[in-house]
Amino acid sequence: MDSQSYMPVPPGIGMEENFFSLDDILLSHERLPCRTESAFPRLGFLEKSSETRDIPEGTKMEMPLWLAKGLYERKRRVLSLELPKVYREGWRTVFGADPTVVDLHKMGPYYYGLGSQMLHFDSPENPEIANTILQTFIGRFRRTMDSSQNAYNEDTSALVERLDCLERSLFKAGQSGLNSFQLVLAACSCVKCGSADENDLIRDFGMEVIDMSLWDGHIDLVISLQPQLSWLGRSIEPIFRPRLKRTDTTRRHTRQKMSDYSSLTDKCVQADEKKTSINIESSDLFSSVPAIMEG
Amino acid sequence: MFCEKAVELIRELHRMGDGQLPAFNEDSIRQVLEEMKALYEQNQSDVNEAKTEGKSELIPTIKFRHSCLLRNQRCISAYLYDRLLRIRALRWEYGSVLPTTIRFHMCAEEMEWFNQYKKSLATYMRSIGGEEGLDITQDMKPPKSLYIEVRCLKDHGEFEIDDGTVILLKKNSQHFLPRWKCEQLIRQGVLEHVIS
Numbered sequence: 423m424d425s426q427s428y429m430p431v432p433p434g435i436g437m438e439e440n441f442f443s444l445d446d447i448l449l450s451h452e453r454l455p456c457r458t459e460s461a462f463p464r465l466g467f468l469e470k471s472s473e474t475r476d477i478p479e480g481t482k483m484e485m486p487l488w489l490a491k492g493l494y495e496r497k498r499r500v501l502s503l504e505l506p507k508v509y510r511e512g513w514r515t516v517f518g519a520d521p522t523v524v525d526l527h528k529m530g531p532y533y534y535g536l537g538s539q540m541l542h543f544d545s546p547e548n549p550e551i552a553n554t555i556l557q558t559f560i561g562r563f564r565r566t567m568d569s570s571q572n573a574y575n576e577d578t579s580a581l582v583e584r585l586d587c588l589e590r591s592l593f594k595a596g597q598s599g600l601n602s603f604q605l606v607l608a609a610c611s612c613v614k615c616g617s618a619d620e621n622d623l624i625r626d627f628g629m630e631v632i633d634m635s636l637w638d639g640h641i642d643l644v645i646s647l648q649p650q651l652s653w654l655g656r657s658i659e660p661i662f663r664p665r666l667k668r669t670d671t672t673r674r675h676t677r678q679k680m681s682d683y684s685s686l687t688d689k690c691v692q693a694d695e696k697k698t699s700i701n702i703e704s705s706d707l708f709s710s711v712p713a714i715m716e717g
Numbered sequence: 718m719f720c721e722k723a724v725e726l727i728r729e730l731h732r733m734g735d736g737q738l739p740a741f742n743e744d745s746i747r748q749v750l751e752e753m754k755a756l757y758e759q760n761q762s763d764v765n766e767a768k769t770e771g772k773s774e775l776i777p778t779i780k781f782r783h784s785c786l787l788r789n790q791r792c793i794s795a796y797l798y799d800r801l802l803r804i805r806a807l808r809w810e811y812g813s814v815l816p817t818t819i820r821f822h823m824c825a826e827e828m829e830w831f832n833q834y835k836k837s838l839a840t841y842m843r844s845i846g847g848e849e850g851l852d853i854t855q856d857m858k859p860p861k862s863l864y865i866e867v868r869c870l871k872d873h874g875e876f877e878i879d880d881g882t883v884i885l886l887k888k889n890s891q892h893f894l895p896r897w898k899c900e901q902l903i904r905q906g907v908l909e910h911v912i913s
Binding site for chain 2: 462
Protein backbone atom coordinates (compact mmCIF):
# COMPACT_ATOMS: atom_id res chain seq x y z
CA MET A 423 0.00 0.00 0.00
CA ASP A 424 1.31 3.40 -0.93
CA SER A 425 1.85 5.26 2.27
CA GLN A 426 1.42 8.73 0.82
CA SER A 427 -2.10 9.15 2.19
CA TYR A 428 -1.31 7.89 5.68
CA MET A 429 0.00 10.77 7.73
CA PRO A 430 0.62 9.67 11.31
CA VAL A 431 1.03 12.15 14.12
CA PRO A 432 4.73 13.08 14.20
CA PRO A 433 6.76 13.10 17.41
CA GLY A 434 6.82 16.34 19.36
CA ILE A 435 9.55 18.91 18.99
CA GLY A 436 11.96 19.51 21.83
CA MET A 437 10.62 19.03 25.32
CA GLU A 438 6.99 18.63 24.32
CA GLU A 439 5.49 15.32 23.44
CA ASN A 440 2.60 14.92 21.02
CA PHE A 441 -0.20 13.15 22.84
CA PHE A 442 -1.28 11.02 19.88
CA SER A 443 2.15 10.32 18.46
CA LEU A 444 3.02 6.63 18.42
CA ASP A 445 6.71 7.48 18.40
CA ASP A 446 6.41 9.61 21.51
CA ILE A 447 4.49 6.91 23.33
CA LEU A 448 7.17 4.35 22.56
CA LEU A 449 9.87 6.83 23.47
CA SER A 450 8.32 7.51 26.84
CA HIS A 451 8.23 3.79 27.51
CA GLU A 452 12.00 3.69 27.90
CA ARG A 453 13.06 2.74 31.42
CA LEU A 454 15.27 4.88 33.56
CA PRO A 455 17.05 4.04 36.80
CA CYS A 456 15.70 6.05 39.70
CA ARG A 457 15.45 6.23 43.44
CA THR A 458 12.23 6.73 45.35
CA GLU A 459 12.40 9.58 47.82
CA SER A 460 9.11 8.75 49.48
CA ALA A 461 7.33 5.52 50.23
CA PHE A 462 4.62 4.06 48.00
CA PRO A 463 2.30 2.05 50.22
CA ARG A 464 0.45 -0.97 48.85
CA LEU A 465 2.47 -1.10 45.65
CA GLY A 466 5.02 -3.58 46.88
CA PHE A 467 3.92 -6.17 44.34
CA LEU A 468 5.46 -4.10 41.55
CA GLU A 469 8.92 -4.35 42.99
CA LYS A 470 9.77 -7.98 42.57
CA SER A 471 12.89 -7.89 44.70
CA SER A 472 11.11 -6.75 47.87
CA GLU A 473 8.61 -8.94 49.68
CA THR A 474 6.90 -6.08 51.49
CA ARG A 475 3.47 -4.66 50.90
CA ASP A 476 4.89 -1.21 50.29
CA ILE A 477 7.70 0.23 48.24
CA PRO A 478 9.87 1.80 50.91
CA GLU A 479 11.65 5.11 50.64
CA GLY A 480 15.07 4.91 49.06
CA THR A 481 14.33 1.96 46.78
CA LYS A 482 16.36 1.81 43.64
CA MET A 483 14.19 0.74 40.76
CA GLU A 484 13.64 1.23 37.07
CA MET A 485 10.72 3.32 36.02
CA PRO A 486 9.41 4.05 32.57
CA LEU A 487 9.78 7.69 31.55
CA TRP A 488 6.04 8.34 31.48
CA LEU A 489 5.74 7.32 35.10
CA ALA A 490 8.75 9.31 36.17
CA LYS A 491 7.33 12.40 34.47
CA GLY A 492 3.96 11.84 36.11
CA LEU A 493 5.37 11.43 39.61
CA TYR A 494 8.15 13.99 39.52
CA GLU A 495 7.57 17.14 41.50
CA ARG A 496 9.96 20.03 41.74
CA LYS A 497 9.15 21.06 45.31
CA ARG A 498 8.45 17.76 47.00
CA ARG A 499 10.90 14.94 46.91
CA VAL A 500 9.08 12.00 45.43
CA LEU A 501 11.59 10.70 42.95
CA SER A 502 15.16 11.29 41.99
CA LEU A 503 16.33 10.26 38.58
CA GLU A 504 19.71 9.13 37.42
CA LEU A 505 20.88 10.44 34.11
CA PRO A 506 21.38 7.64 31.60
CA LYS A 507 25.00 7.06 30.64
CA VAL A 508 24.79 8.73 27.25
CA TYR A 509 23.89 12.10 28.68
CA ARG A 510 26.56 12.16 31.34
CA GLU A 511 29.88 13.98 31.42
CA GLY A 512 31.93 11.16 29.89
CA TRP A 513 29.79 10.65 26.83
CA ARG A 514 29.23 14.35 26.47
CA THR A 515 32.94 14.83 25.84
CA VAL A 516 32.85 12.06 23.23
CA PHE A 517 30.01 13.78 21.44
CA GLY A 518 31.84 17.06 21.69
CA ALA A 519 34.93 15.60 20.08
CA ASP A 520 33.30 14.07 17.03
CA PRO A 521 29.55 13.52 16.87
CA THR A 522 29.55 11.81 13.49
CA VAL A 523 31.27 8.60 14.53
CA VAL A 524 28.88 7.56 17.27
CA ASP A 525 26.35 4.83 16.63
CA LEU A 526 23.28 6.61 17.90
CA HIS A 527 21.02 3.70 17.18
CA LYS A 528 22.91 1.59 19.67
CA MET A 529 23.01 4.35 22.28
CA GLY A 530 19.26 4.01 22.72
CA PRO A 531 17.36 4.56 19.51
CA TYR A 532 15.76 7.75 20.84
CA TYR A 533 18.84 9.78 21.68
CA TYR A 534 17.43 13.22 20.91
CA GLY A 535 13.92 12.45 22.12
CA LEU A 536 14.94 10.95 25.42
CA GLY A 537 17.56 13.64 25.96
CA SER A 538 14.95 16.35 25.48
CA GLN A 539 12.63 14.62 27.92
CA MET A 540 15.38 14.35 30.53
CA LEU A 541 15.38 18.12 30.70
CA HIS A 542 12.08 17.93 32.57
CA PHE A 543 13.82 16.66 35.67
CA ASP A 544 15.72 19.76 36.75
CA SER A 545 19.16 18.28 36.87
CA PRO A 546 21.90 20.85 37.45
CA GLU A 547 23.55 19.59 34.26
CA ASN A 548 20.53 20.54 32.12
CA PRO A 549 22.22 23.38 30.18
CA GLU A 550 25.15 21.15 29.29
CA ILE A 551 22.89 18.27 28.29
CA ALA A 552 20.75 20.54 26.13
CA ASN A 553 23.81 22.03 24.49
CA THR A 554 25.38 18.65 23.79
CA ILE A 555 22.21 17.33 22.17
CA LEU A 556 21.96 20.41 19.99
CA GLN A 557 25.60 20.36 18.91
CA THR A 558 25.45 16.65 18.18
CA PHE A 559 22.44 17.18 15.97
CA ILE A 560 24.10 20.04 14.12
CA GLY A 561 27.26 18.04 13.66
CA ARG A 562 25.46 15.03 12.21
CA PHE A 563 22.76 16.76 10.22
CA ARG A 564 24.87 17.61 7.20
CA ARG A 565 25.92 14.04 6.68
CA THR A 566 22.39 12.69 7.08
CA MET A 567 21.03 15.19 4.61
CA ASP A 568 23.76 14.63 2.05
CA SER A 569 23.38 10.88 2.17
CA SER A 570 19.60 11.05 1.91
CA GLN A 571 19.83 13.30 -1.15
CA ASN A 572 22.36 11.21 -2.98
CA ALA A 573 21.13 7.70 -2.47
CA TYR A 574 18.65 7.15 -5.28
CA ASN A 575 17.27 3.68 -5.91
CA GLU A 576 19.84 1.91 -3.81
CA ASP A 577 20.07 -0.04 -0.61
CA THR A 578 20.27 2.47 2.18
CA SER A 579 20.53 0.14 5.16
CA ALA A 580 24.21 0.88 5.68
CA LEU A 581 23.49 4.60 5.72
CA VAL A 582 20.70 4.49 8.28
CA GLU A 583 22.32 1.93 10.56
CA ARG A 584 23.93 4.39 12.91
CA LEU A 585 21.18 6.97 12.92
CA ASP A 586 18.77 7.49 15.75
CA CYS A 587 15.01 7.65 15.15
CA LEU A 588 14.79 11.38 14.57
CA GLU A 589 17.58 11.24 12.01
CA ARG A 590 15.99 8.26 10.34
CA SER A 591 12.75 10.13 9.84
CA LEU A 592 14.71 13.06 8.40
CA PHE A 593 16.48 10.64 6.10
CA LYS A 594 13.17 9.21 4.98
CA ALA A 595 11.79 12.68 4.30
CA GLY A 596 14.85 13.51 2.22
CA GLN A 597 14.51 10.30 0.24
CA SER A 598 10.85 10.87 -0.49
CA GLY A 599 11.61 14.40 -1.63
CA LEU A 600 14.36 13.09 -3.86
CA ASN A 601 12.11 10.44 -5.37
CA SER A 602 9.34 12.93 -6.01
CA PHE A 603 11.77 15.27 -7.68
CA GLN A 604 13.15 12.51 -9.89
CA LEU A 605 9.63 11.71 -11.02
CA VAL A 606 9.11 15.33 -11.97
CA LEU A 607 12.42 15.42 -13.83
CA ALA A 608 11.51 12.28 -15.71
CA ALA A 609 8.22 13.82 -16.72
CA CYS A 610 9.98 17.00 -17.81
CA SER A 611 12.37 15.06 -19.96
CA CYS A 612 9.45 13.32 -21.63
CA VAL A 613 8.07 16.64 -22.70
CA LYS A 614 11.46 17.78 -23.86
CA CYS A 615 12.33 14.87 -26.07
CA GLY A 616 8.95 14.66 -27.64
CA SER A 617 8.18 11.15 -26.55
CA ALA A 618 5.34 12.84 -24.76
CA ASP A 619 3.69 16.06 -25.73
CA GLU A 620 1.78 18.48 -23.60
CA ASN A 621 -1.42 16.51 -23.93
CA ASP A 622 0.36 13.37 -22.86
CA LEU A 623 1.65 15.22 -19.87
CA ILE A 624 -1.83 16.30 -18.96
CA ARG A 625 -3.16 12.81 -19.48
CA ASP A 626 -0.36 11.06 -17.62
CA PHE A 627 -0.06 13.48 -14.81
CA GLY A 628 -3.76 14.03 -14.86
CA MET A 629 -2.86 17.46 -13.67
CA GLU A 630 -2.70 20.96 -14.83
CA VAL A 631 -0.20 23.52 -13.75
CA ILE A 632 -2.43 26.27 -12.54
CA ASP A 633 -0.30 28.77 -10.81
CA MET A 634 2.66 29.65 -12.95
CA SER A 635 3.49 32.81 -11.10
CA LEU A 636 6.42 31.13 -9.44
CA TRP A 637 7.72 29.93 -12.79
CA ASP A 638 7.75 33.31 -14.43
CA GLY A 639 10.74 32.43 -16.53
CA HIS A 640 12.85 34.19 -13.97
CA ILE A 641 13.14 31.19 -11.78
CA ASP A 642 16.09 29.06 -12.66
CA LEU A 643 16.96 26.01 -10.72
CA VAL A 644 20.24 25.53 -9.02
CA ILE A 645 20.41 21.89 -9.92
CA SER A 646 24.00 21.43 -8.96
CA LEU A 647 23.31 22.11 -5.33
CA GLN A 648 21.99 18.71 -4.31
CA PRO A 649 20.81 19.57 -0.81
CA GLN A 650 18.23 21.98 -2.17
CA LEU A 651 16.61 19.27 -4.24
CA SER A 652 14.38 17.87 -1.57
CA TRP A 653 13.18 21.33 -0.66
CA LEU A 654 12.56 21.98 -4.32
CA GLY A 655 10.76 18.72 -4.74
CA ARG A 656 8.49 19.56 -1.87
CA SER A 657 7.89 23.04 -3.23
CA ILE A 658 6.99 21.71 -6.66
CA GLU A 659 4.35 19.28 -5.51
CA PRO A 660 1.81 21.82 -4.31
CA ILE A 661 2.05 23.56 -7.67
CA PHE A 662 0.36 20.64 -9.38
CA ARG A 663 -3.35 20.55 -8.92
CA PRO A 664 -5.95 18.02 -9.93
CA ARG A 665 -7.47 18.26 -13.37
CA LEU A 666 -10.36 20.63 -13.78
CA LYS A 667 -13.19 19.98 -16.17
CA ARG A 668 -12.23 22.11 -19.11
CA THR A 669 -14.28 24.89 -20.57
CA ASP A 670 -13.04 26.67 -23.67
CA THR A 671 -11.50 29.52 -21.76
CA THR A 672 -9.68 27.25 -19.42
CA ARG A 673 -8.46 25.21 -22.37
CA ARG A 674 -6.81 28.24 -23.92
CA HIS A 675 -5.47 29.25 -20.58
CA THR A 676 -4.06 25.78 -20.11
CA ARG A 677 -2.35 25.72 -23.49
CA GLN A 678 -0.56 28.96 -22.76
CA LYS A 679 0.50 27.74 -19.38
CA MET A 680 1.67 24.42 -20.72
CA SER A 681 3.88 26.07 -23.30
CA ASP A 682 5.38 28.28 -20.61
CA TYR A 683 5.92 25.16 -18.63
CA SER A 684 7.60 23.32 -21.50
CA SER A 685 10.12 26.07 -22.07
CA LEU A 686 10.89 26.09 -18.40
CA THR A 687 11.36 22.36 -18.25
CA ASP A 688 13.66 22.68 -21.25
CA LYS A 689 15.85 24.87 -19.18
CA CYS A 690 15.72 22.50 -16.24
CA VAL A 691 16.73 19.53 -18.26
CA GLN A 692 19.47 21.39 -20.06
CA ALA A 693 20.88 22.64 -16.83
CA ASP A 694 20.74 19.15 -15.40
CA GLU A 695 22.52 17.65 -18.39
CA LYS A 696 25.29 20.21 -18.36
CA LYS A 697 25.44 20.17 -14.58
CA THR A 698 25.55 23.92 -14.64
CA SER A 699 24.27 26.11 -11.93
CA ILE A 700 22.31 29.16 -12.75
CA ASN A 701 21.45 32.15 -10.63
CA ILE A 702 18.58 31.93 -8.28
CA GLU A 703 16.12 34.73 -8.87
CA SER A 704 13.50 33.81 -6.39
CA SER A 705 14.48 33.23 -2.84
CA ASP A 706 10.99 32.06 -1.94
CA LEU A 707 11.68 28.49 -2.81
CA PHE A 708 14.73 28.38 -0.67
CA SER A 709 13.75 30.61 2.18
CA SER A 710 12.96 27.60 4.29
CA VAL A 711 16.46 26.15 4.04
CA PRO A 712 17.77 26.25 7.57
CA ALA A 713 20.82 28.22 8.50
CA ILE A 714 22.35 24.97 9.66
CA MET A 715 23.13 24.11 6.06
CA GLU A 716 25.55 26.98 5.77
CA GLY A 717 27.86 25.47 8.29
CA MET B 718 4.42 -2.72 35.91
CA PHE B 719 1.09 -1.42 34.74
CA CYS B 720 0.20 -0.39 31.19
CA GLU B 721 2.22 -3.03 29.42
CA LYS B 722 -0.83 -4.30 27.52
CA ALA B 723 -1.62 -0.81 26.32
CA VAL B 724 1.85 -0.27 24.92
CA GLU B 725 1.55 -3.59 23.11
CA LEU B 726 -1.30 -2.07 21.10
CA ILE B 727 0.91 0.85 20.15
CA ARG B 728 3.77 -1.42 19.18
CA GLU B 729 1.42 -3.42 16.97
CA LEU B 730 0.56 -0.31 15.01
CA HIS B 731 4.09 1.05 15.00
CA ARG B 732 5.35 -2.16 13.42
CA MET B 733 3.23 -1.40 10.37
CA GLY B 734 4.77 1.90 9.50
CA ASP B 735 3.49 1.97 5.94
CA GLY B 736 -0.13 2.51 6.88
CA GLN B 737 -1.57 -1.00 6.72
CA LEU B 738 -4.54 -1.63 8.96
CA PRO B 739 -4.16 -4.62 11.31
CA ALA B 740 -7.21 -6.38 12.74
CA PHE B 741 -9.01 -4.54 15.51
CA ASN B 742 -7.57 -5.87 18.72
CA GLU B 743 -10.75 -6.05 20.74
CA ASP B 744 -9.25 -8.39 23.33
CA SER B 745 -6.37 -6.16 24.25
CA ILE B 746 -8.59 -3.14 24.51
CA ARG B 747 -10.91 -5.00 26.81
CA GLN B 748 -8.00 -6.01 29.03
CA VAL B 749 -6.69 -2.46 29.18
CA LEU B 750 -10.12 -1.17 30.12
CA GLU B 751 -10.34 -3.79 32.87
CA GLU B 752 -6.97 -2.70 34.21
CA MET B 753 -8.15 0.88 34.18
CA LYS B 754 -11.30 -0.07 36.06
CA ALA B 755 -9.30 -1.90 38.74
CA LEU B 756 -6.87 1.00 39.14
CA TYR B 757 -9.72 3.47 39.38
CA GLU B 758 -11.56 1.49 42.02
CA GLN B 759 -8.42 1.07 44.11
CA ASN B 760 -7.76 4.77 43.87
CA GLN B 761 -11.34 5.62 44.83
CA SER B 762 -11.09 3.62 48.00
CA ASP B 763 -7.66 4.99 48.85
CA VAL B 764 -8.83 8.56 48.33
CA ASN B 765 -11.73 7.99 50.66
CA GLU B 766 -9.41 6.45 53.20
CA ALA B 767 -6.95 9.32 52.91
CA LYS B 768 -9.73 11.86 53.36
CA THR B 769 -11.57 10.24 56.22
CA GLU B 770 -8.60 8.87 58.15
CA GLY B 771 -6.12 11.55 57.14
CA LYS B 772 -3.61 9.07 55.75
CA SER B 773 -1.64 11.45 53.60
CA GLU B 774 1.10 8.88 52.99
CA LEU B 775 -1.27 7.22 50.53
CA ILE B 776 -1.00 10.21 48.22
CA PRO B 777 2.11 9.05 46.30
CA THR B 778 0.35 5.76 45.62
CA ILE B 779 -2.76 7.54 44.44
CA LYS B 780 -0.64 9.66 42.12
CA PHE B 781 1.08 6.54 40.87
CA ARG B 782 -2.17 4.85 39.92
CA HIS B 783 -3.46 8.07 38.42
CA SER B 784 -0.41 8.27 36.15
CA CYS B 785 -1.11 4.70 35.06
CA LEU B 786 -4.71 5.56 34.28
CA LEU B 787 -3.64 8.55 32.19
CA ARG B 788 -1.10 6.43 30.39
CA ASN B 789 -3.66 3.76 29.53
CA GLN B 790 -6.03 6.43 28.33
CA ARG B 791 -3.33 7.94 26.16
CA CYS B 792 -2.42 4.61 24.62
CA ILE B 793 -5.98 3.67 23.79
CA SER B 794 -6.78 7.11 22.37
CA ALA B 795 -3.66 7.09 20.25
CA TYR B 796 -4.42 3.55 19.06
CA LEU B 797 -7.92 4.46 17.98
CA TYR B 798 -6.84 7.75 16.43
CA ASP B 799 -4.02 6.20 14.45
CA ARG B 800 -6.38 3.54 13.14
CA LEU B 801 -8.73 6.27 11.95
CA LEU B 802 -5.86 7.95 10.13
CA ARG B 803 -5.14 4.66 8.41
CA ILE B 804 -8.78 4.11 7.53
CA ARG B 805 -8.95 7.59 6.09
CA ALA B 806 -5.94 6.79 3.93
CA LEU B 807 -7.78 3.69 2.69
CA ARG B 808 -10.40 5.85 1.04
CA TRP B 809 -7.69 7.55 -0.99
CA GLU B 810 -5.84 4.36 -1.85
CA TYR B 811 -8.65 1.95 -2.60
CA GLY B 812 -11.63 4.13 -3.40
CA SER B 813 -15.16 3.86 -2.09
CA VAL B 814 -15.36 0.12 -1.94
CA LEU B 815 -12.85 -1.56 0.30
CA PRO B 816 -11.58 -5.09 -0.25
CA THR B 817 -13.34 -7.54 2.08
CA THR B 818 -10.13 -8.55 3.85
CA ILE B 819 -9.64 -5.01 5.01
CA ARG B 820 -13.26 -4.58 5.97
CA PHE B 821 -12.92 -7.47 8.38
CA HIS B 822 -10.13 -5.66 10.16
CA MET B 823 -12.39 -2.77 11.06
CA CYS B 824 -14.81 -2.76 13.96
CA ALA B 825 -18.39 -1.62 13.50
CA GLU B 826 -17.75 1.91 14.74
CA GLU B 827 -14.80 2.32 12.41
CA MET B 828 -16.94 1.15 9.49
CA GLU B 829 -19.52 3.75 10.46
CA TRP B 830 -16.79 6.41 10.60
CA PHE B 831 -15.56 5.36 7.17
CA ASN B 832 -19.01 5.69 5.68
CA GLN B 833 -19.43 9.14 7.14
CA TYR B 834 -16.02 10.17 5.85
CA LYS B 835 -16.91 8.92 2.39
CA LYS B 836 -20.06 10.99 2.51
CA SER B 837 -18.26 14.15 3.59
CA LEU B 838 -15.64 13.71 0.91
CA ALA B 839 -18.28 13.09 -1.78
CA THR B 840 -20.20 16.19 -0.72
CA TYR B 841 -17.05 18.24 -0.92
CA MET B 842 -16.08 16.86 -4.32
CA ARG B 843 -19.54 17.62 -5.68
CA SER B 844 -19.28 21.18 -4.52
CA ILE B 845 -16.10 22.07 -6.41
CA GLY B 846 -15.18 22.13 -10.09
CA GLY B 847 -18.43 23.28 -11.60
CA GLU B 848 -21.61 21.33 -12.28
CA GLU B 849 -20.46 17.75 -12.27
CA GLY B 850 -18.00 18.07 -9.45
CA LEU B 851 -14.43 16.96 -9.46
CA ASP B 852 -12.98 13.66 -8.40
CA ILE B 853 -9.84 14.65 -6.61
CA THR B 854 -8.99 11.12 -5.64
CA GLN B 855 -7.95 10.33 -9.20
CA ASP B 856 -4.54 10.92 -10.72
CA MET B 857 -2.64 11.71 -7.59
CA LYS B 858 0.76 10.90 -8.96
CA PRO B 859 2.92 11.80 -11.94
CA PRO B 860 3.29 9.15 -14.70
CA LYS B 861 2.50 5.79 -13.15
CA SER B 862 5.78 4.34 -14.03
CA LEU B 863 8.99 5.49 -15.47
CA TYR B 864 8.93 2.44 -17.64
CA ILE B 865 7.05 2.20 -20.90
CA GLU B 866 6.04 -0.57 -23.20
CA VAL B 867 7.87 -0.28 -26.52
CA ARG B 868 7.80 -2.28 -29.72
CA CYS B 869 10.85 -2.61 -31.89
CA LEU B 870 10.33 -1.50 -35.48
CA LYS B 871 13.65 -2.60 -36.91
CA ASP B 872 16.53 -4.76 -35.89
CA HIS B 873 18.83 -2.72 -33.76
CA GLY B 874 21.03 -5.24 -32.06
CA GLU B 875 21.92 -5.11 -28.40
CA PHE B 876 20.88 -2.40 -26.04
CA GLU B 877 22.17 -1.98 -22.52
CA ILE B 878 20.12 -0.41 -19.78
CA ASP B 879 21.30 1.14 -16.55
CA ASP B 880 21.40 -1.89 -14.32
CA GLY B 881 23.56 -3.75 -16.80
CA THR B 882 21.02 -6.01 -18.47
CA VAL B 883 21.38 -6.30 -22.18
CA ILE B 884 18.25 -6.38 -24.33
CA LEU B 885 18.26 -7.69 -27.87
CA LEU B 886 16.20 -5.40 -30.06
CA LYS B 887 14.75 -7.50 -32.81
CA LYS B 888 12.03 -6.40 -35.16
CA ASN B 889 8.56 -6.70 -33.62
CA SER B 890 9.79 -7.66 -30.18
CA GLN B 891 8.16 -5.88 -27.30
CA HIS B 892 9.97 -4.67 -24.23
CA PHE B 893 9.29 -2.90 -20.98
CA LEU B 894 12.02 -0.34 -20.58
CA PRO B 895 12.83 2.88 -18.72
CA ARG B 896 11.34 5.83 -20.46
CA TRP B 897 14.39 8.00 -20.58
CA LYS B 898 16.47 5.27 -22.14
CA CYS B 899 14.08 4.77 -25.01
CA GLU B 900 13.58 8.40 -25.88
CA GLN B 901 16.38 8.63 -28.36
CA LEU B 902 15.48 5.37 -30.06
CA ILE B 903 11.88 6.46 -30.29
CA ARG B 904 12.97 9.64 -31.98
CA GLN B 905 15.10 7.66 -34.38
CA GLY B 906 12.18 5.48 -35.23
CA VAL B 907 13.74 2.30 -33.94
CA LEU B 908 11.25 1.84 -31.14
CA GLU B 909 7.58 2.60 -30.97
CA HIS B 910 5.70 3.50 -27.82
CA VAL B 911 2.90 1.00 -27.34
CA ILE B 912 -0.11 2.51 -25.67
CA SER B 913 -2.21 -0.29 -24.27
